[in-house]
Amino acid sequence: MIGRPLQLGPVRLASNLLLAPIAGYCDLAFRTIVREWSTDAAGVGVGVGLACTDLLSPQGLLRGTATSLDLAATNDFDKPVGMQLYGSDPEIMAQGARWAVEHGATIVDINMGCPVDKVTKKDGGSKLLTDLSRAVGIAKRVVQELERCPLSAQEWQRRVGNSSLVVPGVTCPVPLTCKMRLCWYDADYHAGNACSPHLARMLADVGVVGVTVHGRTTEMKFAGEVQLPGIARVVEAVNGAIPIIGNGDVREPEDAVHMIRETGCAGVMIGRGALSTPWIFRDAWALQVAGRVPAKPTERAIIESVRRYLQLMVQYRGTHYAMVQIRRRMTWFAKRLMTVDGRGRLVGVKPLKEAVRNAQTPEEVSAVFDQFLAGGLRGGAYEPDQALAES
Ligand SMILES: Cc1cc2nc3c(=O)[nH]c(=O)nc-3n(C[C@H](O)[C@H](O)[C@H](O)COP(=O)(O)O)c2cc1C
Incomplete structure (x- = not known):
């Protein structure tokens, strides 16, 4: 997996590295900076394979509230872009996904990992880890909606940027990914009962093309060490059916390589590491393909x-x-x-x-x-x- 570009459904990314959604931080301006650090003099992407919007409220998008529209803003340089939705109502999530497709998304993502009360109290984010049939039901309905609004070959061409379509010149739907944690309770994780391996398998069965696993439980929030064995268990469970993207505590290029080696994950998502080091994607990709990290920027x-x-x-x-x-x-x-x-x-x-x-x-x-x-x-x-x- 080291140095191998990630494929999500029909989309082959330019690398196996993704910018994480970080609410309040990863807006269009920041994604642009990250992409600029990942673009060489010839304008070719050499680092970040996919960048994602922060979590978006489908209700806000559908009502057209200014905050939601600002958060979902993208442009022609900002590609390929994932749009992340949160919520618990399959129908509203499906309509939100359609909105995302109509407004530039190359990938739609469902948030199944947010531990914040404001989100979990409404049964969204990582609360979905406590109700797997609801989580899978939402994904199934969103996949169905995405299949109803496929992009033309021409539109795909516009959206892929430095990535590419596996089969060029086809009409196909925007793929769906999900981002989750290991499970809600620490005790479940330590007893070997984390729901993430099972959930990832079920999501693959309903057409989800990739799953990101933040290697912490909901109870851990952002404390404690990321649990690489927990991510590895999800990789093992899906057995190659879909790629698993590992996430958590990657601050240096070497951490990304370590995560891939330890877990067998197909991609690495980086959040806070990119806030201090927006060129980390360039460095982590160079380390994988050339075996060395470029000189630190001046x-x-x-x-x-x-x-x-x-x-x-x-x-x-x-x-x-x-x-x-x-x-x-x-x-x-x-x-x-x-x-x-x-x-x-x-x-x-x-x-x-x-x-x-x-x-x-x-x-x-x-x-x-x-x-x-x-x-x-x-x-x-x-x-x-x-x-x-x-x-
Ligand atoms: C302030 C903050 C906001 C976040 N917002 C989101 C979000 O909108 N959607 C999401 O899926 N994860 C969100 N996350 C989680 C990150 O995407 C990521 O999973 C987590 O920070 C671990 O990765 P890192 O160590 O590389 O940052 C957020 C994390 C932080 C600290």
């Missing part, structure tokens, strides 16, 4: 990418949104901006983060970046990667 390249990210947010979502986001996102980008002082100690960029937090306009943020590139705004202890869930 400080200037990182800052220019953050500057562009800010501009894109202003363009897509307006100044207020962009300023709120850049203030909290700078902490993530800063994780890769440490320097070494004269005594060989790692020095952080606390003054840079503070200056971005205090800036009032995008122009002021840009001026802060110039000051940093001129050698200023360094100091304070280097803060290594921490779990986003803590924030």
Whole structure:
């Protein structure tokens, strides 16, 4: 599986690496940055195979609420793109899936892993892991709806981007994937009774073309170590019927290779690792196909990418949104901006983060970046990667 591009139904991705949905973070502006880091000088994709929207409410999409439409926004550079839906009503999910197909999705995904009360109290997200017949019923109904709205060969051509169709020039439906956790309760996992192997098999039987497994239980939320044996059990259970995508705690390119080796998964999805290191897909793919990780981007390249990210947010979502986001996102980008002082100690960029937090306009943020590139705004202890869930 190392270095082998992932195939999801009729779509062959450019790599086996996927950007995870992270609500409030993986919007169009961020997906664009990740794709830019994955594109070489010739414009060829060399890293991220698929990027997904954050979880979308089908009701919101169908009603056309501004927030849902903003979250589902995509464009011609943002491809191939998955659109993730959450909910528990098969009919509404089916209509949401149709909406996604009509608005640019290359893949539709169902969220079966979200542990947040707001979602599980309405029986969606990982609550579906406690009611497998409902989970499978939703998937079955969505597959049926997707089959009713196949894309023409021409439309497929437009949507695949750097990926390709397995059989070019055909009319076929947009495929469905599901993203889940190991199971709800820790005790079930430790007793060998996790539902994910069984559920993945049942989903494959109703036409789901791939399953992502975040190697934690719902009870674990984002704490504790990701359980690679739990992912391996799902891989074993489906026995090659569909690809399993492993997910959880991949922060370095080596972690992706380790996950593939330990679990036999066909692809790796990366979430929080991409927030601090949007070029991680380039590195993890290079490690797989060439056996080595490219040189770390220069400080200037990182800052220019953050500057562009800010501009894109202003363009897509307006100044207020962009300023709120850049203030909290700078902490993530800063994780890769440490320097070494004269005594060989790692020095952080606390003054840079503070200056971005205090800036009032995008122009002021840009001026802060110039000051940093001129050698200023360094100091304070280097803060290594921490779990986003803590924030
Ligand atoms: C703040 C936050 C928001 C998330 N939002 C989503 C979401 O919208 N849909 C989803 O399937 N998973 C969501 N996740 C879970 C991630 O996709 C991923 O499964 C998890 O973070 C583990 O992978 P990682 O260690 O690579 O981040 C979210 C995680 C975090 C921390």
